[in-house]
Amino acid sequence: MPASSLWEENKLNPEVIAIIMFAGLLLSVFMGFPIAFVLLANAMIFGYVGWGPVVFDLLVSRTYWIMTNDVLVAVPLFVFMGYLLERAAIWDELFDALLLAVGALRGSLALTTTIVCSIFAAATGIVGSELTVMGLMALPAMIKRGYDVRLATGCILASGTLGILIPPSIMLILYGQIAQLSIARLFAGAILPGITLSGLYCIYILIRCYFQPHLGPALPEEERQVPVSKIILGLLKSFVPPIGLIFCVLGSIMFGIAAPTEAASMGAIGGLLLSIAYKKFTFKALTEAVYSALKTTSMVLFVAVGASCFTGVFLRLGGGNIMKDFLLGLPVGPIGLLIVMLLGIFIAGFFIDWIAILLIFIPIIIPIVKELGFDPLWFALIIAVTLQTSFLTPPFAVSIFYLKGVSPPEVTLTDIYKGVPYFIILQIIGLSICIIFPQLVLWLPTRMFG
Numbered sequence: 001m002p003a004s005s006l007w008e009e010n011k012l013n014p015e016v017i018a019i020i021m022f023a024g025l026l027l028s029v030f031m032g033f034p035i036a037f038v039l040l041a042n043a044m045i046f047g048y049v050g051w052g053p054v055v056f057d058l059l060v061s062r063t064y065w066i067m068t069n070d071v072l073v074a075v076p077l078f079v080f081m082g083y084l085l086e087r088a089a090i091w092d093e094l095f096d097a098l099l100l101a102v103g104a105l106r107g108s109l110a111l112t113t114t115i116v117c118s119i120f121a122a123a124t125g126i127v128g129s130e131l132t133v134m135g136l137m138a139l140p141a142m143i144k145r146g147y148d149v150r151l152a153t154g155c156i157l158a159s160g161t162l163g164i165l166i167p168p169s170i171m172l173i174l175y176g177q178i179a180q181l182s183i184a185r186l187f188a189g190a191i192l193p194g195i196t197l198s199g200l201y202c203i204y205i206l207i208r209c210y211f212q213p214h215l216g217p218a219l220p221e222e223e224r225q226v227p228v229s230k231i232i233l234g235l236l237k238s239f240v241p242p243i244g245l246i247f248c249v250l251g252s253i254m255f256g257i258a259a260p261t262e263a264a265s266m267g268a269i270g271g272l273l274l275s276i277a278y279k280k281f282t283f284k285a286l287t288e289a290v291y292s293a294l295k296t297t298s299m300v301l302f303v304a305v306g307a308s309c310f311t312g313v314f315l316r317l318g319g320g321n322i323m324k325d326f327l328l329g330l331p332v333g334p335i336g337l338l339i340v341m342l343l344g345i346f347i348a349g350f351f352i353d354w355i356a357i358l359l360i361f362i363p364i365i366i367p368i369v370k371e372l373g374f375d376p377l378w379f380a381l382i383i384a385v386t387l388q389t390s391f392l393t394p395p396f397a398v399s400i401f402y403l404k405g406v407s408p409p410e411v412t413l414t415d416i417y418k419g420v421p422y423f424i425i426l427q428i429i430g431l432s433i434c435i436i437f438p439q440l441v442l443w444l445p446t447r448m449f450g
Contacts, residue, residue, distance in 0.1 A: 014050050018319030021046040025310070025360075026351075035356050036299075039306030047313040055313065062308045066301060070261060071177055076297040077264030078168050081249075083289040084271035085123050086133055088280045090242055091116055095137060097234035100226050103219030107209030109147060110155045110216050111202055113138040117159035118198040119239075121166040122246045131160040131399055135406035148215040149411055151208070154419030157399050158201055158426065161391040164354065165384050166194035167250050168267070170300065171354065173260060175380055178362050184254050188445040189381045196440065197385070197430040204426055241277070245270040254448060300355060307359030320364050327368055334372045338435070341365055342386050349390025353398070357387060378434075381441045385431045392420045392427070 021042055028038040040059075047055030066072065085091075098112045105111060117134055134156050142152040164171050167187035176183040209216035249267040252258040258266065275281040314320070327337060348357050362383070369379050391399040400416050407416070434440055 014317040015319070015322055017046050017050045018314055018317035018322060021314060021317065022319065029351055035353050036302040036306040039303070039310040039356065039360075043306070043309040043313045046317070050313070050317050058312055058316070059309050062312050063305050066305050066308055069177060071173060071183065071259075072301070072304075074168075074173055074260040074264040075170055075300060076293055077261070077268045078170060078173075079296050080289060080293040081264070081267040081271040082123065082163075083292045084268070084275050084286075085120075085242065085245075087285040087289055088271070088275035088278045090238060090274065090278060091120055091133055092137060093234065093238035094119070094242070097231065097238050099219065100224065100231045101235060103224045105206065105209075106213050106218050107151075107205045107216035108219050109138065109142045109145060110151060110205045110209070113142075114155050114159040114198060114201045114205065117156070118162055118166065118194070119242060119246075121159075121163035121194070122168075122250070123242050131156065131402040132406055134160055135403045139403075139406075139411070140408055142216075143408060143411070145219075146214070146217055149415045150419035150422075151205070151215050152419070153403060153407070153411065153416045154423045155201060155205060157392055157403060157416070157420060158423035159198060160403075161388055161399050162194055162198060164391065165190055165197070165388050167191065168253075168260075168264070169384070171358065171384055171387065172380075174300075174304065174355070174358055175362065175384065178359065179366055179376060179380060181376060181380060182449075183260050184256065185377055185445045185449055186380060187250060188254050188448050189377055189441045190384060191444060192440050193381055193385055193430065193434050196433060197388075197427065200426045200430050201423065204422070241274055245274065303353060303355040304359060307356050311360055311363045314360075315363060320367065323364050324368050324371075327365075328371065334374070337368075337372060338374070338382075341368070342382065342431070345383065345386050346389055346393075349387065350393045352390075354387045354390050357390065358383075375438065375442065377445060378438045378441045382431065382434055385427070385434055389424055389427050392424050394420070 024046065025038060025042050028042065029035060043059060044055065047058065095112060095116050098115055099108060102108045102111055113134055116138075120133070139152055139156060143149065163169065167190050169187075169190060172186040172190060173183055175181070176186050205216065245267065248270065249263045252263045252266065253260055272281070272286075275285065327340065330337060330340065332340065345357060345361060348361070352360075366376075369376060391397055394400065394417055397420075400413070400420070404411070404413055404416060
């Protein structure tokens with residue numbers, strides 16, 4: 001009897017293999033193995049068990065699709081732009097100018113940190129560089145002036161992770177490719193939710209510091225004795241160039257002037273020109289930016305390849321149908337089902353990287369979203385807001401370890417963990433606002449694109 005016939009006779013039920021495959025993924029992640037290799041190994045092993053050698057053709061085609069995807073070229077370019085702007089020290093000047101402008105307010109340092117992080121997010125699309133820069137620049141300043149450590153670390157973590165939501169977000173570029181949605185529409189839809197979250201953080205800081213001044217005192221009066229003209233000039237000098245670059249990059253995408261890859265190229269050149277204009281350009285800084293961009297991009301794309309292979313095998317084994325039947329069979333309405341899906345993604349964020357969550361879960365739940373009749377653009381941004389919480393939820397929140405790595409010695413991991421829950425609650429409030437008022441997401445894309 002031919003070997004292929006023996007294989008067909010002895011193989012397990014594909015749906016059983018899909019369930020075991022998903023359980024194997026969770027077990028491997030909990031054991032601490034690198035997520036990219038966990039995904040690839042599970043795809044290879046269970047695909048081979050389910051189909052035999054033909055699985056290797058699927059793995060090759062999935063990898064080739066990632067390698068030849070034109071839109072993903074924007075990922076390294078946006079990351080490179082972010083690292084160039086980080087080394088141009090623009091944020092130092094913007095931070096100082098904003099602090100002088102709002103210094104009389106209680107919690108002014110935390111407020112300034114949140115605003116600068118929001119602008120930084122719109123100029124980078126990545127998280128690590130924001131947290132590193134603000135952890136080195138703002139955290140020591142807040143501790144020196146007697147700020148509550150939990151408030152200080154919490155505002156840096158929450159606002160520093162807005163780069164995953166506010167355009168040009170790498171997450172939205174990947175989501176657009178997976179769900180076949182317009183990246184320009186996704187970018188337009190993410191702007192107001194991003195501003196809403198940033199606004200919630202600012203309001204929380206102002207209210208809490210107003211009633212508990214010891215948590216965040218105002219800037220001492222002697223440090224605010226600066227002419228108004230100097231403050232305005234400092235704001236213009238530090239605010240206009242990065243905002244101009246952001247407008248050119250995002251505007252060219254959202255107004256249809258350039259594709260994401262072309263806009264990312266323009267942003268990378270703009271970041272290089274700004275670093276020269278601010279007299280911070282050196283060959284060493286350029287080399288470091290290239291190397292950092294290479295490391296970040298390699299991590300993103302390795303996980304993307306692994307997740308693409310895993311999802312391809314899982315769906316072809318019938319895992320998607322199992323999930324769909326299970327969720328649609330729950331005795332809850334469409335909104336109840338939406339909450340179940342968001343809760344599942346929120347819990348997954350405690351243990352799995354956002355890239356893996358995106359590339360594993362989204363292909364599975366998109367058919368369910370279509371069945372429920374939700375607007376795909378609105379749903380995409382709801383997922384993006386939910387995924388931002390994955391950067392704050394212990395034990396594997398990568399942003400917490402970024403911040404701890406650059407924190408002063410007196411800031412413990414326990415202090416950072418204690419500062420997180422308040423801002424997770426604010427993120428859940430922001431998510432609820434986006435669910436209750438869908439026009440917050442849809443208004444700008446509708447106005448721009450019809």
